[in-house]
Amino acid sequence: MPFQTITTEVEDGVMTLTLNRPDRLNAFNRRMMDEMIAALDLADADDAVRALIVTGAGRGFCAGVDLSEEDAFTAAKLDPATRDADVWDNPANRDMGGMLALRLFNCLKPVIAAVNGPSVGIGTTMQLPMDIRIASETAKFGFVFARRGIVPEAASSWFLPRIVGMSQALEWCYTGRVFGADEALAGGLIRSVHAPDALLDAARTIAREIADTTAPVSIALTRQMMWRMAGADHPMRAHQIDSRAIAARSVSGDAAEGVASFLEKRAPVFPDRVTAQMPGFFPWWDEPEWHVKRPEEA
Secondary structure: OOOOOEEEEEEOOEEEEEEOOHHHOOOEOHHHHHHHHHHHHHHHHOOOOOEEEEEEOOOOOEOOEOOOOOOOOEOOOOOOOOOOHHHHHOHHHOEHHHHHHHHHHOOOOOEEEEEOOEEEOHHHHOOOOOOEEEEEOOOEEEOOHHHHOOOOOOOHHHHHHHHHOHHHHHHHHHHOOEEEHHHHHHOOOOOEEEOHHHHHHHHHHHHHHHHHHOOHHHHHHHHHHHHHHOOOOOHHHHHHHHHHHHHHHOOOHHHHHHHHHHHOOOOOOOOOOOOOOOOOOOOHHHOHHHHOOOHHHO
16 A cells, blocks of 8 residues: 555564654654554554554654644634534544544554654654654653643543653643653653664564564453553453453463463464454443443442
8 A cells, every 4th residue: 555654564574664754854744644544454454464663764753743734733623612522523523643542542463662763742642552662862752732832632641641650741741841762761651762773673672572472362452451451440340351351262272372382392373363363252342231330249
């Protein structure tokens, strides 16, 4: 599929998605949103893709929204005082960073951000629904919204406090300052800092460990279980879905292979595929009855 604002490359089970507007420091626009979502759709539908790496072309990761474009922040032309929830559920009226964040949230493959340079605004908030974030020594981050007279977007009010804690999230958003990789590491935003020429190799090492040693269906389930339970109202919710997942996976071809490969001291070759062998209860969060019973009554 031809893209104009990104490139994708699949090698040995790892898709590298590169933001590709280097002349604009990979500034984000609606076309980039559409193309990133399309690339995630392709990755989820391709069993050969076991993990994704997201990085930027040139010297930057993403300089935020392209402010030269008319619909820089939102396509909504409605009165923001409108209270009708259906209006704000309509994609035509929603913040485009949030639409990308929610697609990342729903992804079935693990996503690694390899932040190779400056990233501010959506350049930083798009990283939050990614699973593992690593950065170059030259990386910059910034939740600069208050300095532009707006507010954090891309569902970052949900993601950021869960990743770094409320106090750190509020400090970064209140000040709007741009900060470096060392502060991002100390604050828990990123996993590790690397020399610029070692960044992608480090990301590939993480991706390879996932791709070479784990069952893809188990990874897809684990990803959704972890993210969705972050907002659960009681640990019983996690216990319920854990029990269903263990019951389904324990009789799978993957479980048989996992045990056999362990006993035979060899690398596993997991047979199940995300496109064909996700358990019948997936996606469980769409079940109406899932939210009915009070956990303490179970």
